Amino acid sequence: MARELRTLILTWAALMTLLAITVIAALSPIGAFRSAINLAAACTKAALIYWVFMHLREVKGFLRIAAVGAVVWILLLGGLVWSDLGARL
Numbered sequence: 825m826a827r828e829l830r831t832l833i834l835t836w837a838a839l840m841t842l843l844a845i846t847v848i849a850a851l852s853p854i855g856a857f858r859s860a861i862n863l864a865a866a867c868t869k870a871a872l873i874y875w876v877f878m879h880l881r882e883v884k885g886f887l888r889i890a891a892v893g894a895v896v897w898i899l900l901l902g903g904l905v906w907s908d909l910g911a912r913l
Contacts, residue, residue: 835876842869 842865849861874880880891 831876835872838872839869842872 846862846865849858849865852858854861874891874895878891880888
């Protein structure tokens with residue numbers, strides 16, 4: 825029980841730190857790096873939520889493959905959207 829509570833508290837602290845990084849990056853005049861920082865923070869937050877709260881660290885085998893496949897599919901769709909937007913500009 826103590827190990828699970830420690831994991832949850834550390835995950836919460838990491839998510840709050842990433843939230844602070846997102847807010848600071850959104851409010852600071854850093855130009856083009858703002859999007860990259862916010863995207864990296866968002867991906868890290870999503871990975872933490874997958875790993876801890878969706879219990880991906882406890883499962884084995886096919887469920888991990890399915891989760892990785894879902895992430896790859898989302899990245900593929902995002903890449904297609906970005907390439908379409910780039911072609912239209």
